[in-house]
Amino acid sequence: MRFDSITLLAIVLMAFATYATRAGGLWLASRFDLSERAGAWLDQIPGAILVSLVAPTVLTGGPAEVFAALAVVIVALRTGSLPAAMVTGVGTVLVLRALEANLL
Amino acid sequence: MLQENTSGTEGRITFTLAGALAGARRCFPIAISGCGIGLVFGTLAGQAGLGAGEAALMSALVFSGAAQFVVLGFWTSSPLPVATIVLTTLVVGLRHVLMGAALGPVFSKLPRREAYGSVFFMADENWALTMGEFAKGRRDAAFLLGGGLLMFLAWTGSTFAGGALGGAVEDPARWGLDFAFTAVFLALIAGMWKGRSNILPWTVAAAVAVAAQHFLPGQWYILLGGLAGSFAGVVRRAL
Numbered sequence: 001m002r003f004d005s006i007t008l009l010a011i012v013l014m015a016f017a018t019y020a021t022r023a024g025g026l027w028l029a030s031r032f033d034l035s036e037r038a039g040a041w042l043d044q045i046p047g048a049i050l051v052s053l054v055a056p057t058v059l060t061g062g063p064a065e066v067f068a069a070l071a072v073v074i075v076a077l078r079t080g081s082l083p084a085a086m087v088t089g090v091g092t093v094l095v096l097r098a099l100e101a102n103l104l
Numbered sequence: 105m106l107q108e109n110t111s112g113t114e115g116r117i118t119f120t121l122a123g124a125l126a127g128a129r130r131c132f133p134i135a136i137s138g139c140g141i142g143l144v145f146g147t148l149a150g151q152a153g154l155g156a157g158e159a160a161l162m163s164a165l166v167f168s169g170a171a172q173f174v175v176l177g178f179w180t181s182s183p184l185p186v187a188t189i190v191l192t193t194l195v196v197g198l199r200h201v202l203m204g205a206a207l208g209p210v211f212s213k214l215p216r217r218e219a220y221g222s223v224f225f226m227a228d229e230n231w232a233l234t235m236g237e238f239a240k241g242r243r244d245a246a247f248l249l250g251g252g253l254l255m256f257l258a259w260t261g262s263t264f265a266g267g268a269l270g271g272a273v274e275d276p277a278r279w280g281l282d283f284a285f286t287a288v289f290l291a292l293i294a295g296m297w298k299g300r301s302n303i304l305p306w307t308v309a310a311a312v313a314v315a316a317q318h319f320l321p322g323q324w325y326i327l328l329g330g331l332a333g334s335f336a337g338v339v340r341r342a343l
Contacts, residue, residue, distance in 0.1 A: 002155045002157070002158075003155070003157060003158060003161075004155075004158070006183070006184045006186065007154065007158050007179075007184065008158070008161075009186060010184060010186045010189050010190070011158070011161055011162045011165055011166065012165065013186065013189075013190045013193075014162070014165070014166045014171065014175065014189060014190060014193045015165035015166050017190050017193040017194040017197060018166050018167070018168050018171060018193055018194075018197045018200070019224060020194070020197075021194065021197035021198055021199075021200035021201050021204075022197070022200045022203075022204055022223040022224060022226050023204065023220055023223055024200075024201050024204060025200060025201040025202060025203060025204020025205040025206075025207070025208070025223075026204040026205070026207060026208055026211055026212070026219060026220065026223055027204075028201065028204075028205055028208075029204065029205040029206075029207070029208025029209070029212065030208055030212040037338060037342070039202050039205075040337070040338050040341055041334055041335070041337070041338045042198050042199050042201055042202040043199065043202065043337075044305050044333065044334035044337035044338065045195065045196070045198050045199055045330060045334045046170055046196065046199055046296065047293060047296045047302060047305070047306060047309075047333070048305055048306065048308075048309040048329065048330045048331075048332075048333030048334040048337065049170075049174060049195065049196055049309075049326060049327075049329070049330035049333075050170075050174075050289050050292055050293045050296070051293060051306045051309040051310050051313070051329065051333060052309045052310070052312070052313035052325060052326050052327075052328070052329025052330050052333065053174060053177070053289050053313075053326055053329075054286050054289045054290055054293070055309070055310035055311075055313040055314050055329065056313060056314050056317040056318075056325065057286045058286065058290075059310065059314055060314065065283065065286070068283060068287070069286065069287075069290055072286075072287045072290040072291055072294075073290055073291075073293075073294045075291075076290065076291035076294035076295065077294050077297075080295065081137075081140075082137075082140060082141050082144065082288060082291050082292070083140045083141070083143075083144060085287060085288075085290070085291035085294070086144060086284055086287045086288050086291065088287070089283055089284070089286065089287025089290070089291075090279070090280040090281060090283055090284050090287060091280070093280040093283040094279065094280030097280065
């Protein structure tokens with residue numbers, strides 16, 4: 001099994017970073033009262049990060065990516081299943097790209 | 105909101121094996137579905153060039169699905185942007201600060217080793233279940249650790265299995281697998297939808313990300329979009 005040293009360094013530093021966030025809240029709570037506004041900000045971060053990740057691919061991609069994205073969102077909302085949504089997205093993009101290649 | 109959680113902490117706080125087992129039992133269905141996500145993560149990690157062992161080590165040490173999915177995209181860059189990866193992990197993990205703070209009123213009464221050991225295994229799901237237990241007046245703090253350990257085993261094991269399978273796929277774009285990342289993120293976003301309050305922050309995040317990706321090098325668009333969107337959410341709330 002191969003282990004790359006830069007990859008290992010990145011993983012160990014990631015581990016310190018996430019543990020710091022997990023322990024940090026506990027540590028802060030035993031010393032200060034976190035303001036409601038700070039809490040509201042932290043709450044917004046995961047969604048905003050994920051939207052930023054997909055926006056360039058979905059919004060500047062072709063029709064295949066846009067329709068596949070819609071299909072993923074619909075399946076995710078209906079089933080709540082991550083694997084099902086992923087299979088739908090990959091399948092839709094595969095079919096639509098093949099159609100595009102044959103029509104153009 | 106922290107004020108709410110400080111109420112009713114008068115009951116005796118325990119940390120027992122029975123509490124850990126109760127937590128594991130309640131987290132069992134979550135751990136099973138976590139296996140599906142771990143398989144997906146391991147497969148994508150394999151395509152991003154990580155070995156199955158490296159991917160499993162990341163799952164064991166970082167134990168954060170959101171952060172791990174987000175940073176995988178960086179692994180295709182050469183040389184590996186270590187500083188960006190760590191900074192992104194930190195920003196994605198910032199919600200843990202709030203979650204840990206919410207545990208504070210109960211956990212600060214535990215011995216340090218138990219409190220700070222338990223929070224390593226704090227994920228969104230077992231944290232939410234634990235807060236539910238505390239709200240019902242049950243005060244066995246080992247509930248978080250029990251659920252977390254089960255999820256840890258499921259997550260790490262399924263990552264390894266997915267990594268062993270995923271490395272076998274060549275030319276992912278040919279099979280539409282390059283879209284798999286986007287699909288997983290979209291599904292996670294759909295799960296976070298709470299209503300119209302999401303529209304403004306997410307629109308700002310998307311607009312800033314698209315502009316930053318166009319005008320700036322590297323992966324800065326993720327952090328900039330995330331910060332702009334989350335600030336927009338706070339401003340919207342204050343108006």
